[in-house]
Amino acid sequence: MQEIYNAKAESFNKYAPLFHELIQKNGSKTLLFCTASVSSMYPKGFHDLLDMEAAMGKELKVPVAAAGKAWLTYWGEKTTPEERLALYAPDKAHPGKKGSYIYACVLYAALTGRSPVGLTRVIPKQPDDTITEEEAKKFQEIAWQVHREVNP
Numbered sequence: 001m002q003e004i005y006n007a008k009a010e011s012f013n014k015y016a017p018l019f020h021e022l023i024q025k026n027g028s029k030t031l032l033f034c035t036a037s038v039s040s041m042y043p044k045g046f047h048d049l050l051d052m053e054a055a056m057g058k059e060l061k062v063p064v065a066a067a068g069k070a071w072l073t074y075w076g077e078k079t080t081p082e083e084r085l086a087l088y089a090p091d092k093a094h095p096g097k098k099g100s101y102i103y104a105c106v107l108y109a110a111l112t113g114r115s116p117v118g119l120t121r122v123i124p125k126q127p128d129d130t131i132t133e134e135e136a137k138k139f140q141e142i143a144w145q146v147h148r149e150v151n152p
Helices: 007-026 044-060 067-075 082-085 099-112 133-150
Strands: 031-033 063-064
Touching: 007 044, 031 044, 031 067, 044 063, 044 067, 044 133, 063 067, 063 099, 063 133, 067 099, 067 133, 099 133
Parallel strands: 031 063
Antiparallel strands: none
């Protein structure tokens, strides 16, 4: 289940349990996907989404794939606008190739419960150097760290 960048806790807290109930009734399992916020909402939008989704994950006892937190962790405390925008697509709202790679690592950890460290860095139909070995290792390690922090 994925929110939208401007989701409000009141609506999310009302409807997420209802979707969770339907998911369970149909024999599936819920996973909350906490995306990164749009660049103009940095950093508050990221924290708001994470707080809302992490609380719901605990309430429903379901895993949270905290992609936005992984982005924040990657950037660290001191980041420039240029460094932040490197994870976005040109629209500054959706993830670009590097941001999507972090998403994939976070989702892998949440879906499997295993570390993404060592997974391929190659993105099909993209240049081989889209994600460098160093970037891939860092993205993978951060995804695993964040997964364990958010899903103890």
